[in-house]
Amino acid sequence: MLLSLSNLSMALLPKWFTGVLERFAPLFSARVWPQVQLLVVGALLSPGKRTVTAALRVLGLADDPRFGTFHRLLSRARWSSLQASRVLLNLLLKTFVPSGPLVLGLDDTIERRTGSKISAKGIYRDPVRSSHGHFVKASGLRWLSLMLLTPIPWAHRVWACPFLTALVPSQRYNEQRGRQHKTLTDWARQMLRVVQRWCPGRKLIVVADSAYAVIGWLSDLQQGQPITVITRLRLDAALYDPAPERAAGQMGRPRLKGDRLPTLASLIHDPETRWERVRLRRWYGETNREVEIVSQTAVWYHNGLPPLPLRWVLIRDPQGKFSTQALLCTDLLLSPVQILEYFVQRWQLEVTFEEVRAHLGVETQRQWSDLAIARTTPALLGLFSLVTLMAHERWQGHEPWVRHAAWYDKTLPTFVDALAEVR
Known part of the structure; x- marks a missing residue:
């Protein structure tokens, strides 16, 4: 009954629906695939809870005694x-x-x-x-x-x-x-x-978000084929200049970082900080939003961890609706506006x-x-x-x-x- 009902229901469904669903057919055995299709349709049509029994009820299979086969599709069937x-x-x-x-x-x-x-x-x-x-x-x-x-x-x-x-x-x-x-x-x-x-x-x-602003994790993702990460940055993060080049014949271990830079928190109230006003196409439900930014490259360093080159962006709201915040990007070539537009997403x-x-x-x-x-x-x-x-x-x-x-x-x-x- 389940197989015949599945074949009938799939034949009645439009091609724009089955054309997407059939791409997953090779992942399942021929015996399991009809149950998968029914369960997907039932999950889409269920108005409330997404239990297996709710999916069966909306499909009119509440009286079928072989309901356990659908439970086993999730708890035992072999698929990846x-x-x-x-x-x-x-x-x-x-x-x-x-x-x-x-x-x-x-x-x-x-x-x-x-x-x-x-x-x-x-x-x-x-x-x-x-x-x-x-x-x-x-x-x-x-x-x-x-x-x-x-x-x-x-x-x-x-x-x-x-x-x-x-x-x-x-x-x-x-x-x-x-x-x-x-x-x-x-x-x-x-x-x-x-x-x-x-x-x-x-x-x-x-x-x-800021849970992934971790130096070790970000550094690992820059090994091999690098993965660009954009996340929040602490305003009191320890930022440094890049390490200076070694002089010819210089002894000792290579330096990992240069001189310590002022914290981002100190730049917020520094009268010499040169803020640039930019207009963003989208900003948390708003369009054409103006914000003030300042950006630079630096090295983020903490004892025992590898130095992380990054571009930081400090964001200030001229309307005063949100507090000043900072972002980091591991791709130094991205512009500050690009970083903001990516992060807002x-x-x-x-x-x-x-x-x-x-x-x-x-x-x-x-x-x-x-x-x-x-x-x-x-x-x-x-x-x-x-x-x-x-x-x-x-x-x-x-x-x-x-x-x-x-x-x-x-x-x-x-x-x-x-x-x-x-x-």
């Missing part, structure tokens, strides 16, 4: 989430970024999960519910997600499309199993090097995390086995990118449909409109 991520990235690149550098967003999020059977959970600061003056702890799973930051033609803005997401187990989880604990930056380094192998010859530009990662919670049911799944847990959340995040690809295929050649309301004058499509179109 990593290879699925590679296929998804190739689809995104072919559709939106066929050439040029890849701008990637890197960020982690906490999925609130409790229960004794959720073995990889830990206690973390909840970045969504915490603020500078209010600290919120949450029990759950930490996920590190890598997203492609790309302009979507019909949305007229940059979207963050997830394609590779990894579970970062807690330190307690690794200690109980006698495993070496891998930090968030260890996972990030591994994921970025994997993407670099998948896309040989493509320059990678990564934007991340990082906010789209937060938008995507909110969209998948509100409309794709992240944090509502109820798997207990380790393998099912490791597969389900990355699949739901990847579903955001699948919906974007399918809506793009659907809207080729004609104007997208936008939902209107008396209280919301919306002119451009958002993810909700893309999801409604696919449904």
